[in-house]
Structure formats: C-alpha cells, structure tokens
Amino acid sequence: MATKCTDYNFHEIEPHWQSFWEQNRVFRADNTSARPKYYVLDMFPYPSGAGLHIGHPEGYTATDILARYKRARGCNVLHPIGWDAFGLPAEQHAVKTGTHPAANTRNNITNFRRQIKALGFSYDWDREIDTTDPKYYRWTQWIFLQLFRRGLAYVDERPVWWCPELRTVLANEEVVDGKSEVGGFPVERRNLRQWVLRITAYAERLLEDLKEVDWPESTKRMQEAWIGRSEGAEIEFELDGRPRDRLRVFTTRPDTLFGCTYMVLAPEHPLVDSLVTADQRAAVEAYRKTAAAKSDLERTDLAKDKSGVFSGAHAINPVTGLRVPIWIADYVLMGYGTGAIMAVPGHDERDYEFAQRFSLPIVPVIDGGAGQPLPYTGDGRLINSGSFNGLSVRDGAAGIVRELSALGVARATVNYKLRDWLFSRQRYWGEPFPIVWVSPEDYAVAQRQASLPLPPSPVTFSQEGTTYCALPLPESALPLELPPVQSYLPSGTGESPLANEKAWVEIWYNHATGAAVPADQPRPPGSEWLRARRETNTMPQWAGSCWYYLRFLDPHNQAAFASPEALRYWASPDLYVGGAEHAVLHLLYARFWHKVLFDQGLVPQPEPFRKLFHQGIILGEDGEKMSKSRGNVVNPDAIIQSHGTDTLRLYLMFLGPLEAMKPWNPRGIEGVHRFLQRVWREVIGPDGNLHPKIVSAGADAPELSRLLHETVKKVGEDIEGLRFNTAISQMMIFSNALQKASTVRRETVSQFLQLLAPFAPHLAEELWARLGGQGSVMLAPWPTYDASALAASEVKLVFQVNGKYRADQLVPIDTTEEQAVAIARGHPRVAPHLTGKTIRRTIFVPVKILNLVVE
RNA sequence: GCCCGGGUGGUGGAAUGGCAGACACGAAGGUCUUAGAAGCCUUUGCCGAAAGGUGUGCGGGUUCGAGUCCCGCCCCGGGCACCA
Numbered sequence: 048m049a050t051k052c053t054d055y056n057f058h059e060i061e062p063h064w065q066s067f068w069e070q071n072r073v074f075r076a077d078n079t080s081a082r083p084k085y086y087v088l089d090m091f092p093y094p095s096g097a098g099l100h101i102g103h104p105e106g107y108t109a110t111d112i113l114a115r116y117k118r119a120r121g122c123n124v125l126h127p128i129g130w131d132a133f134g135l136p137a138e139q140h141a142v143k144t145g146t147h148p149a150a151n152t153r154n155n156i157t158n159f160r161r162q163i164k165a166l167g168f169s170y171d172w173d174r175e176i177d178t179t180d181p182k183y184y185r186w187t188q189w190i191f192l193q194l195f196r197r198g199l200a201y202v203d204e205r206p207v208w209w210c211p212e213l214r215t216v217l218a219n220e221e222v223v224d225g226k227s228e229v230g231g232f233p234v235e236r237r238n239l240r241q242w243v244l245r246i247t248a249y250a251e252r253l254l255e256d257l258k259e260v261d262w263p264e265s266t267k268r269m270q271e272a273w274i275g276r277s278e279g280a281e282i283e284f285e286l287d288g289r290p291r292d293r294l295r296v297f298t299t300r301p302d303t304l305f306g307c308t309y310m311v312l313a314p315e316h317p318l319v320d321s322l323v324t325a326d327q328r329a330a331v332e333a334y335r336k337t338a339a340a341k342s343d344l345e346r347t348d349l350a351k352d353k354s355g356v357f358s359g360a361h362a363i364n365p366v367t368g369l370r371v372p373i374w375i376a377d378y379v380l381m382g383y384g385t386g387a388i389m390a391v392p393g394h395d396e397r398d399y400e401f402a403q404r405f406s407l408p409i410v411p412v413i414d415g416g417a418g419q420p421l422p423y424t425g426d427g428r429l430i431n432s433g434s435f436n437g438l439s440v441r442d443g444a445a446g447i448v449r450e451l452s453a454l455g456v457a458r459a460t461v462n463y464k465l466r467d468w469l470f471s472r473q474r475y476w477g478e479p480f481p482i483v484w485v486s487p488e489d490y491a492v493a494q495r496q497a498s499l500p501l502p503p504s505p506v507t508f509s510q511e512g513t514t515y516c517a518l519p520l521p522e523s524a525l526p527l528e529l530p531p532v533q534s535y536l537p538s539g540t541g542e543s544p545l546a547n548e549k550a551w552v553e554i555w556y557n558h559a560t561g562a563a564v565p566a567d568q569p570r571p572p573g574s575e576w577l578r579a580r581r582e583t584n585t586m587p588q589w590a591g592s593c594w595y596y597l598r599f600l601d602p603h604n605q606a607a608f609a610s611p612e613a614l615r616y617w618a619s620p621d622l623y624v625g626g627a628e629h630a631v632l633h634l635l636y637a638r639f640w641h642k643v644l645f646d647q648g649l650v651p652q653p654e655p656f657r658k659l660f661h662q663g664i665i666l667g668e669d670g671e672k673m674s675k676s677r678g679n680v681v682n683p684d685a686i687i688q689s690h691g692t693d694t695l696r697l698y699l700m701f702l703g704p705l706e707a708m709k710p711w712n713p714r715g716i717e718g719v720h721r722f723l724q725r726v727w728r729e730v731i732g733p734d735g736n737l738h739p740k741i742v743s744a745g746a747d748a749p750e751l752s753r754l755l756h757e758t759v760k761k762v763g764e765d766i767e768g769l770r771f772n773t774a775i776s777q778m779m780i781f782s783n784a785l786q787k788a789s790t791v792r793r794e795t796v797s798q799f800l801q802l803l804a805p806f807a808p809h810l811a812e813e814l815w816a817r818l819g820g821q822g823s824v825m826l827a828p829w830p831t832y833d834a835s836a837l838a839a840s841e842v843k844l845v846f847q848v849n850g851k852y853r854a855d856q857l858v859p860i861d862t863t864e865e866q867a868v869a870i871a872r873g874h875p876r877v878a879p880h881l882t883g884k885t886i887r888r889t890i891f892v893p894v895k896i897l898n899l900v901v902e
Numbered sequence: 903g904c905c906c907g908g909g910u911g912g913u914g915g916a917a918u919g920g921c922a923g924a925c926a927c928g929a930a931g932g933u934c935u936u937a938g939a940a941g942c943c944u945u946u947g948c949c950g951a952a953a954g955g956u957g958u959g960c961g962g963g964u965u966c967g968a969g970u971c972c973c974g975c976c977c978c979g980g981g982c983a984c985c986a
Contacts, residue, residue, distance in 0.1 A: 265906045265981080272905070272982060279986080298986060311986090353984085376984095383985045390986085396903095397984050464985050627980080701926075703915055706907095708979070712914060718926050721940095728941085773916070776925035783925095786942095845921050850967040852921050890966050896920050900966050 049816035053735030055727035057691030061809045065167055073823055074114075074169040076125040078601065078613050085122040086617050087114050088596055090625025090633075091129045091176075093588075094155040095136060099162040101673070101681045101699075101711070106624045106662040108696045109705050109771060111168045113622065115805035116766045118169075119829040125617055126169055127599040129176035130156050134588045135218060138476040141535040148476045148535070152179055162683060167692050167808055169825075174602045178591030179476075183598065185526035186608040187590050188481040190640060192519050193647055195482075196500035199245040202508045202517065205469055207541075209237035215537040216473040239541055240508055242471035242480065242584060246639045250274055250463040252653075253638055261658040263706075266630040273631045275464025280448045282389065283456040284310065286322070287361035287370050294318065294362050294373070297384030297462055300391065301451075302443035305432040306412035307389040308402070310362050310373045311355065313381040314338040322373060324359025331356055331375055338377045353378055353401045364389075365456055366433065366447065376401065384462050396422050413440060468636065470587060475535050475544040477585030481520040481527045483556050489577040490516035493558035496575075498522075518579070524561020529585075538583075545583040552581045592633055593640040596620055596655060608649075619655050627661040634659070660769060665702070666710040673711075681711050693807035694720045700771035700806065722779055723810055726803065729785050730796060730814045737817060743793050751788050752836065754781055755795055759832040762802045771806070778803060793818060798830040846871045847898040848880040864891040871897055 048067070050059050068074065087110045092103055114126035130152075137148040137155075144151075156177065163170070176183055194200045208217040212232035216239070221228045246253075254274045257267045279299035286292045294310065312319055314335045323331045334356040355376030364371055378397055379388050392402035392409040399422035402409050415427040429435045429443040438446060451457030471480070485493065490505055499519055506517035520527055530551040538546040546552060550565040556579035557563070557571070563579075570576055594608065600617045601609035634656070641655040666672060667679025674680065686695045698719040703709040732738045746752070758781045765774035781799060785791060797818055804811035804824045815824035841857045844867060854876040858867065868889055871877045877899075884901040891897050 263907095268906060269981060275985065277985075296986080300986080378984045378986095380985065388986045395986070397986075400984095462985080630981080701914090707915090708908090709914070712927070715914060715927055722926085724940095772914095773925080776916075779925055843921085847920080847967075850920090850965090855921065888966065890920090892920065896967085898920080898966055 049813050051735075053731070053733075055724050055731075055810070057693065057809070060813045061165075061167065061687075061692050064809045064812045065164065067812070067823075068167075068169070069172075071823070072173075073825065074124075074126065074171050075173060076127075076171045077123055078616060080123040080616075082121055082123040084125065084617055084621075085114075085117040086125040086620045087117070087622045088126075088599070088620040088624070089128065090623070090629065091131050091592070091595060092159060093131045093134055093136075094152065094159040096140070096151070096155055098158055099683050101665055101683055102626070102662070103163075104166050104683055104695065105665055105699045105705075106626070107163070107166065107168055108699050109660075109662060109769065110622070110624050111696075112700070112766060112771060112805040113769075114169050115808060115825055116763075116829070118825055119801065119805070119827065121828065124169075125174075125599065126171060127174040127176075127602075128163065128168070128170040128172075129174075129595060129599070130159070130178065131588065131592050131595070132156060132177050132179040133477050133586075133591055135221075135474070135476075138474055138535060141476070145535070147531070149179065165687055165692060166683065166696065169808075174599050176595060176598050176602050178595065181526040181528050184478045184591065186598065187478050187586065187594070188520075188525050188527060189522060189608065190594055190644070191478075191586070191590070192481060192500045192522070193649075194244060194640075194643055195502055195506070195517075195519055197643065197646075198502045198504070199248065199643065200470070200502075201243055201245065201506050202240055203243050204238040205241040205243065206236040207239050207241070207473070208234050209239075209541060210234045214539045214541075216541050218472075237541065239473065240510075241469055244468040244470045244639075246468045246636070247463060247465055249639050249642055250276070250465050251461075252642060253465075253635065256638075256642075256654055260654055260656065262656075263627075263659065263661060266627065266634070266659065266661070269630045270635055273465060273635065277462050277464075279460060279462065280444075280451075280457050281385065281460050282365065282451060284362040284365060284371075284389070287363055292318075292321075293456075294387055295385045296387045296389045297460065298389055300394065300440075300444065301447045301457070302429060302432075302435075302438075302440050303391040303394045303412050304364070304366050304389065304447050305429075305435070306391040306393045306410045307364055307371060308392060308408045308410055309371050309390045311376045311379045311388050311390050311398075311401070312358070312373060313379040313386040314375055314377055315381040316375075316386045318387075319358065319375060322358050322360040323375075327357055327359035331358060334375060353397070353404050355401060355405065357405075365451060365454075372407070374401075374405070382466060383464065393421050394424055396424065398422070468639075470590075471584035472587050473537060473541060473543045474585050475529070475532060477587065478590055479527045479529055479545070479585055480582040481525055482517050482582040483520070483554070483579035484515040484582065485518050485556070485558075485577050485579045487514055487516055489558075489579070490518060492574070492577065493518050496559055499558070515580070517582070518556075518558060518577075520561045521559065527561075543583045543585060545581075545585070552583060554579055554581065589633060589636050593637045594644075596623075596637075597644075597650065614650055619650075619652055619657060621658060623656040623659045624662060625659075626664075630661070660706070662705050663703075663707040663709060665699075666708060668711050668713060670710045686716065690716055690720050691723075691809075693723055693810045697723065697775060697806050701775045703772055705769050705771060719775075722782065723807060725786065726782055726810065727814070729782065730800075731817065740788070740790050741793050741796055741818075742790050745790065745792065747790075747792050747795055748788060751784055751791065751795070753839065754784050755798060756832040756836040758802060759798065759830045760837065763829065763832075766805065775806065778806075797827075800824060801827055801830055842894045844870075844894070845896045846874060846877045847896060848877065849900060850898060853877045853880055860894060862893070864889065864897070867891055867897045868899070871899060 050063050052059050089107050089110050114124045118124050132152045137152050140151050141148040208222050210217055210227045210232050213227055217227060222234050227234055254276055257270060277299050279297055280301045281295055281297050283293040283295050286294055355374045358373045358375055360373045361370040362373055390398040392398040393411040394413055410431060412431045413427040414430045415423050415425050426440050429438045435443050435446055448457050448459050507514055530548055532544050532548055535544050537544055553566040554563040555566055555570050555576050557575050558577055559575045597609050601613035604610055637655055642653060644650045645653045669679050671677055698716045701719050730738055758777050761777045762774045800811045800815050801824060811824050840860055842860050843855050844858045845855045846853050854874050886899050886901055888900040
C-alpha cells in the first residue's frame, strides 16, 4: 500500500495517499450512526479567479486537524466544503467578456477544488454544494418565501449609489471617495425600490441569545454594538400655537428634561414642511437641499462643525412649560429614534457644541458634586428641576417618565441602531426572487388559493399611480432559474439586467402552477392566468451563505432543505471557524434566518453556531497585508510544489496561535520541513527499509516512555484547545528524543505517528503503512496516556532566597519542607546567600519551589 | 472620541502567580567531505573574564514571589463613530 520511495519524496507520497482516501471514501459522514457526532465547519470560500489565498488553508488546516482527531476519538465527523459562488466579480467578468457568469464560476470552482484537494483536507466531497446551483438556490428561494409568509419581507424606496455616467447601481466598495471605482465618475444617491428584511423584529432576541453562544468576546461585543440597544423614553412636546400637533422625541436621558432649551429635527423629518415659518422657509429649504446632496458618509465625516437652521417654530417643554425653539440640523438622523430630539446642551456634548455655535441657552440640571464643567454627562443629583430636585439621575428619569406617562405624553421605550436589511441587488448574478407583481384585483383572485405562502397583509408598491402586489410563486414552481440574457449590463434605468428581458419579465402567469408565457402571446385559457410582471431584482450574496451549514446535513434532499432526522442528528456545527471580517454581517444575518426557521419549527435549536473561532490574518514577509500590488503574496501551490502539503499544513499551524495576526517567514518553513524529514529518517533507514533502531520487543528507556505519555497528553489537549503551535513543538521535542534513543519500540513509533497524523496526514499514512500498520492510520483509535506513567520519582526543586532563583536540585517527590530547607542550607550555591542572615520565613510549594526569606 | 485585542531575544513565538525565553528560525564555532549541500555536535537575551548583575513598552502598587493580578500612562493593530 505504501509507496516505494527511499527518501521522503512528498511528490510521490502525497498524491498517492490522496487517491487512497478518495477511493476508499474514508471521510464520508454517515447520517445514521450510533457514534457521537461532531460537525466542524469552515466558512466556505468565494471561488475567485485569483485562486486560493494562503489565508484559506490556515483556517482549513485547523478544522481538518480537528476533524481527523475527532474521527480517531471515535466520532462520526461531518466536515464539508462548498462554494459561495454568487457575487460581483463573476458578474463584472461577464460584463467584460460577454460570457455567462456561470461558465467563469465553474472554472474558478474547478481550480479551487483542485487546490483544496491538493492540501489533503478530509472533506466529505459527496456533500459539496454550490450556492449558484439551482438545486441549491431553490431552497434559498424557499426560505425567502418563509420570511415573506411571516411578513418579514417588504418593499421600500431606499437610497443606493447611482453612477449616471456608467448608468448603473454601484456597491459600497465600488465607490471610492465619492467617485466610481471604475472610471472615476461622480456618483449620487438615488432612491430605488428595494426588498428589505425585517431583521429589527428580531433585535432583542439576537442580542439576548448572544449570552448563549461560545464566541470570541470581541465578536459578541461587535454584534451588541451593531444591534445598539438603548433604553429611554419617548416624550411628546406640544407645538406652540398648534395645540393638536405633537412632536415626539426619543431620549435616553429623560432626567435632563428640565434642561431642554431647544429641539432639533432631522432635515428629512415629515413635520419640517408644516412647521417652518414663512420668514424661515427659504433658509430651511436651502439647508435641506445641501443636506440631501450629502451622503451619509459626508454627513458624518464633516461632523466637526455643526450646522443647522432655525425653523421659526417653537415647542412647549412639558415640564417647564417654557417655549423652546425648534431647529433643523443634520446631526440628527432621520433613521434613528423618531428623527427628532430634545436638546439638552448642559449634559450632551453634541447639543452643547450646537448651542455654543448658535448662542442657545444652556441650563445645568445635573449636579455632579464637584463643580463639573459643562457639558457634564456623568452621574449626579437633579437641580433646577422643580419637584425632582435632589433625585439621582436614575430616580429622576424614572420619576419624570412616570409623571408624564400619567398625562399620556411619555412612555418608556427601547431603541435599536440595527436597521432592516436591504436584501435586493440590481444585478444578474444572484438568486432571482420567486415573486411576481400583479394588480390588487388579481392578488385577490390568487389569494383564494390556500396553498400560496402569503403574508398577513399584501406587500405592495405604487408606481405612477398604479399599485402592485407581490405574489409568491407556489413552492412547486421552485427553483425560479435565472433566464439567459442578451447583456449582463444593467438596464440603464438602475434596474437589473433581467429587466431588459421583456419576454421573461412581462408574462401571463398561472398563479396555481407558477407557469408563464410571454405577455405578447395570447392569454392562455383559464381564470388562473393573470397578467404579471416578474421581480427583476436579485438577492445579495449573503442569502446563500445564510443557511448553507444546514444544507450540508442533507445536501441531496429533493423534498426539503434538510430532513428532520438529519437536522436532529447533526444539529448545528460544533465548531465554526472563519475570519473575523464576518463578525457582524454574515454571522448576524445567518442567526436571523436561523431564528426564523426555528420559529417555523424547521430547525430544532435557536442558534446556528454554538462555538465560533476566528483564525488570524497571515501577513506578508514584510509584515504588511498580503496584496498583489505589494508583491508579497504567498501562493499555496508554490509551497506544495517546493515543500509538500504536509510541510505547508504544519508550518501554517506552527506560525503562532491560530487567532493571531502573524507574518509569513519563508525560512521558518524550512525548519518545519526539516522536522518532517527527521521523522522520516528515524523510521526509514538510508536503504529505504525500516530503521534498524526500531525493535518489536523490549522496553523503551524510561525517559522516552514518559515523554511519549506526556506527548500524547499534551498533543490531545492542545488540539482540543486549538493550540496547534504548541502541539507541534511538543512533537518536535519527542522527535528530538527519538533521534537520541538507540532503540525504540515499534509501538512507540506507531503512537507517535498517530499523533502526527492529523497534522501531516500523508507522511503519517506512509510511515504507518511501512511500520506494518493495518489500513489507514486514521482508523486506529487515538492513543491514550497513563497518568501514573507521567509521575516521576524525583522532581526538580527550585531554591530561591528572597524570591530570587539561586539553584535547583533533583529531590525525591515526597520531600518535606524541613528536608528541603536542610538541602538548601547545605547547597553550595544557596548557602553563601544565607551566611550571617536569619531566615524569617520559608515558603514551600511541594515539588516546585522553596523560597527562603532572610533578614 | 468610544469599544476590543496586543506590546517578551536578531526573528516567529512559549510560559495553572513559582527557574522568563520551551519549540523553531537566524547566527557563530566544530565534525564529516576533494569541495559543497544535507546531517550531526556545541554556543547563542543583554552586561561581565568570572562571581555576579540585569532583563517581558513606561511609571507606580499588591505579594515571600509578577510577563501573568490592580492603578495610571505610551505605542501598535482591529472595530464603531453625531445613534439622542
């Protein structure tokens, strides 16, 4: 079974064992098994044209080690891989070349698959998935329909980047400094009809359930900050001279209400038009125009100088009864809270700055106790606050809200920074929405058909006075496949390239079957045929990655995205490894979808990723981020060619802690390669036969035997803790000892190879076979260590004088404090530090240290 | 500005409050060789001939004992950024 090579010829060994694994399908996961399951998942890659980046094999090696280790520990391991293959680069390539993005995507996937296979990862290739495969995105569309049915999808006008020159919508990353990345043309914000998912409905649970998951704290914090929960109150202000209208604000500091000396509305606030007085109208209009021209980024970028304009109107402070002016300013955002604030310049930095700039009154209402300068945002007692004077900030807030609530002008509320998720793209290369647009009358016709996944109330939009209703395709009509198109260029009106395919878009549509014929043909007979227009937006790249971890459980299922049995057996990944760049979006979106599926009773647990780990970034040799322009990119193919996959895998893990950011060092790889060569030489003699020092009878030297037990213990514990660098260094220590031993038991070498196998599987298989091991090394159960064998009869005791190391000596393990002191007194390197001094105190930690405190 | 990480030899890094620098790279010397490569042996934080001293970004503190715990700074990396 082994190869015949006499040297460590990885060019021969690695392909040999890769085809052995493939032929014997050793990595196939079984959906029915009595063994404990272990599901270890990588973030699946986007198959870019550039091929695998060195960062991919870093995380993938880590999970592969774990997968192989868990198999050896008797687990039924699910370790899958697939392709997140929708996305912009493929579409841009299609625009440039005119070829279908699917063709380019297929080529890239072929290349990625080849590269990943060359790395010897133990994926179950029978479960490979591709988000652009209609058999896959059928279920992406199906899940979208579940969201739609629950009223979690709606349509709204939302601003997007529009480039008039390119006549296309741009993604955020395609806009650089207010210019298009391609061509450098000016871009503007334009409102377009968009699909939006109501993720805000899940804000509280997304926040709350972070407590349940084993994730890096930093990632949890980021999600917390992104969700941005804040408690406060909504307070209504009467408008001066308009007793019927109220101005509602959100504040987290109702305790400072007595200090509110003016109000601010966002420029887009709906009340602006009716509030503004005649003499201020021109100024307000001009201000609104400039604000509208600014992007969100500019508005926040230019945050240094506050700008604003007086509306001419006033509101009444509900507790003081005082008239306060209402200003319009873009430091208040329409998208958060109510788009209006009560300004308390004494205790808010932004309000203070604004008040200074426009000479508005500043009234202190919180006393911090030590003559704090304004604005003072800390804790303290209420002052200038009528009957609330003397209360703490906390009690004051509660008291004021209670009093105003009784009057019906305030209520305690919670606000979130999280916004609903803009879920449509004006692109070709994405999942089509399984939606057609029909008239309200036709919607009513289709509504009578009970099996359609309709929302509680219709999703509608209006265009030029006509109202359209969103009608979902029946599940039997999925997948709705991408039609061929003449051009991958956008429509020119900001719609996706699909909008130009009139025969696909404008249709007679059968609401019962989902069938369609072009509208320019005669209407087929039957009342279920409706005039319809297809949705031309496509879904964003996030869609396919929101649930792929579930498809791996049961990837060929035609009747469901996964069977209930598979979902119950595998549950969710036991470990999920991927880059921290997905800390918020992907991980938050996937959690949202998972919770929706959970609410539908379709998945058994409320969180998708119980344990998450981020691998760090590998920097170039120069300590800079790897990039083509810097010329410091490391290509995995080249390393496999020069040193072999086992060396690459081992080196990636030896570089440092998995989570750390660390520079690539081309010389370091030599050291790791030497280690593997040394292992080879200890097992295989120069003649290509087994090394003569390996014996089948007798016992190892006691130190070697103990070291083996130590190594078994440490390597196992380090793998479990994802500390691969220290596991490797322990194996290096062992191989150094192996080299110095004159004889070694065959069994000892076998066990060592088993420890090495998850890291350098090809070499381990080869040497295992040559040692006479049966079958694959990975089928052998993981070695165990004997705790009693770890205990030595003598230990090194360290002697300190006044906390300073002076000497150490081997002593019997049961040495008592008295004996230790006696040894110290007599020790030639300790005694000089004791002469003429009195021992005031001794600290004795058995088997470790004796510290003598003198004088 | 706020929130997270992190700062240890020439380099990557290791160290349940108990010998700082494991393991590796690099370097120096030696061995083998006609020569080189590979291998093997030795040395390698800094100062010092040695004894010894000193040393984990800086300054304090707790402790018999601090890289590790506490307080205050400095620097680097990442994230967020007018969120009322």
